[in-house]
Structure formats: structure tokens, C-alpha cells
Amino acid sequence: xxxxxxxxxxxxxxxxxxxxxxxxxxxxxxxxxxxxxxxxxxxxxxxxxxxxxxxxxxxxxxxxxxxxxxxxxxxxxxxxxxxxxxxxxxxxxxxxxxxxxxxxxxxxxxxxxxxxxxxxxxxxxxxxxxxxxxxxxxxxxxxxxxxxxxxxxxxxxxxxxxxxxxxxxxxxxxxxxxxxxxxxxxxxxxxxxxxxxxxxxxxxxxxxxxxxxxxxxxxxxxxxxxxxxxxxxxxxxxxxxxxxxxxxxxxxxxxxxxxxxxxxxxxxxxx
Numbered sequence: 420x421x422x423x424x425x426x427x428x429x430x431x432x433x434x435x436x437x438x439x440x441x442x443x444x445x446x447x448x449x450x451x452x453x454x455x456x457x458x459x460x461x462x463x464x465x466x467x468x469x470x471x472x473x474x475x476x477x478x479x480x481x482x483x484x485x486x487x488x489x490x491x492x493x494x495x496x497x498x499x500x501x502x503x504x505x506x507x508x509x510x511x512x513x514x515x516x517x518x519x520x521x522x523x524x525x526x527x528x529x530x531x532x533x534x535x536x537x538x539x540x541x542x543x544x545x546x547x548x549x550x551x552x553x554x555x556x557x558x559x560x561x562x563x564x565x566x567x568x569x570x571x572x573x574x575x576x577x578x579x580x581x582x583x584x585x586x587x588x589x590x591x592x593x594x595x596x597x598x599x600x601x602x603x604x605x606x607x608x609x610x611x612x613x614x615x616x617x618x619x620x621x622x623x624x625x626x627x628x629x630x631x632x633x634x635x636x637x638x639x640x641x642x643x644x645x646x647x648x649x650x651x652x653x654x655x656x657x658x659x660x661x662x663x664x665x666x667x668x669x670x671x672x673x674x675x676x677x678x679x680x681x682x683x684x685x686x687x688x689x690x
Contacts, residue, residue: 511537535566546603547571547596553650554618554643556588564593584619588643591617595654602655611657618644618662648674661688 514537544563551559551573562573571578571589578589591614601608648670651658660666666676679687 511541540564540566543596543600546600547592550592550596550599550650551588554588554592554646556585556592556643559585559589562589562592587616587619588647591647595651595658598654598656608656611659612654613659613661615661616663617660618647 540563547564548562551562559573561575562571564570565572565577568577571593573581573585573589578586581589594612594614598608598612600606602610644664645667648666651660652670652673665671666674670676677685679685
């Protein structure tokens with residue numbers, strides 16, 4: 420016979436055949452004709468999934484490649500910064516040790532016994548450089564306080580070897596920077612500064628020294644004068660400025676100004 424029926428039970432035992440299993444009608448009950456459908460489609464789907472995953476992984480690897488290169492550059496830069504910080508800390512440590520030895524007289528030096536720690540000097544130098552930068556004073560790069568000689572150095576030269584204009588600017592910058600340094604750190608300070616002719620706009624001829632035979636001095640320009648007064652308007656404390664020239668018009672409207680004249684008005688700072 421050509422018909423077929425689903426297989427339910429055989430020889431008294433319950434069995435569940437796989438898909439497509441059939442038993443031909445008319446055959447002996449104990450005889451089973453089983454047909455198993457191939458699973459080629461299932462394996463093909465898995466293979467396709469694996470190939471898709473491989474493509475996604477390869478694409479992700481391509482996207483991560485430039486990131487790895489950038490990460491390596493950042494790691495190299497971080498290592499360089501860490502080495503630099505380590506050298507800076509070591510330098511400060513050795514400078515402090517040298518300062519202590521100088522103070523104790525173990526090393527012959529011109530520095531006074533009351534030394535200043537290197538880290539404190541470095542902090543003050545940063546304030547001084549910020550002040551000179553705000554005023555736009557020319558030729559004062561790498562400025563700082565030389566505690567060996569109790570002098571300000573700027574542009575590879577001591578203050579004493581500069582022209583009158585730069586000397587005045589450096590002296591005023593030192594005074595105001597010291598006040599800012601103390602006020603910002605809650606250190607003792609008088610709370611005010613007095614500046615006499617802080618920004619002279621001319622210079623007197625200065626003979627070149629044997630140490631600096633080819634380094635002419637710079638002229639203090641009107642730009643420096645304007646920047647000086649603009650910066651002093653934001654000074655964190657009181658500032659008394661005595662100057663021969665008139666301040667810029669923008670300062671006259673914001674500062675208390677006294678005009679000294681013998682003809683009419685107040686003759687001088689002291690009544």
C-alpha cells in the first residue's frame with residue numbers, strides 16, 4: 420500500500436522518532452523504516468554566522484589600530500612627563516640640601532645664612548614672570564630672584580646692569596610680585612606698596628660690561644606704561660604710585676589721583 424502513518428508505539432515500548440520517520444503500511448510490525456532528514460541547512464547557518472563574526476572582528480581590529488598608535492604616543496608622553504617631574508623634584512631636593520649646607524657654613528658661598536628654599540624661590544619667580552609678562556616689559560625672559568647675590572636677573576643680566584627704564588620696571592615688578600605672593604598665600608605683609616617712578620619711559624646710556632659686551636638695553640615703551648597701570652588697577656591691595664608723567668585716561672577715571680603742582684593745588688606728596 421502507498422499510504423504511511425506516524426510511528427507511535429512498537430513492540431510495547433514508547434519511542435519518539437525524529438522528523439521524517441515513517442513506517443510503511445503492510446510491513447511487519449517489528450520492522451521500522453526510518454528516514455532522517457539531513458541537517459545541512461543548520462550547519463550552513465552556523466558557518467555563515469561565524470564568517471559574519473570574523474568580518475566584524477576584522478573591522479573592529481582595523482578601527483582599533485589607530486587608537487593603539489595614539490595610546491602608545493600618550494603613554495610615551497606620560498613617561499617623559501613623569502621623568503621630567505622626577506628630575507625636577509630631585510633638583511629641588513638637591514637645591515634645598517645645598518641651601519642648608521650653605522646656611523650651616525659647610526660650603527663657601529655668598530648666600531646669607533638665612534637661605535630661602537628653592538621651591539619657594541621658584542614659586543616667587545613664577546609670580547614675577549607673570550607680572551613682567553602682564554606689563555609686556557621687553558628683554559626680561561627667564562627672570563627670577565638670585566638669592567646668592569640678593570638681586571633680580573632677567574634676560575641673562577642682573578638688574579644693576581640694565582638701563583634706567585628696565586631697572587625701574589624690575590624693581591617695581593619685584594615689589595608688587597612680593598606683595599602678591601604674600602597676599603595670595605596668606606603670608607605676613609604690610610598690605611600696601613609704594614612705587615616711585617615705576618615705569619620711566621626713557622633710558623640713560625649704560626656702558627657695556629666685560630661680561631655682556633654686546634647686549635644693549637631696551638627702551639621702556641608707552642605700551643609698558645599702559646599695561647602697568649591696567650595691571651595695578653587689579654592689584655589685590657593698596658598701591659601708592661608716584662610718577663612724573665600722567666597715567667592713561669582709563670586709569671584716571673578708576674583710581675584716586677592727586678596732581679602735585681606748585682602753582683595751584685597740592686605741592687607734593689607730603690603736605
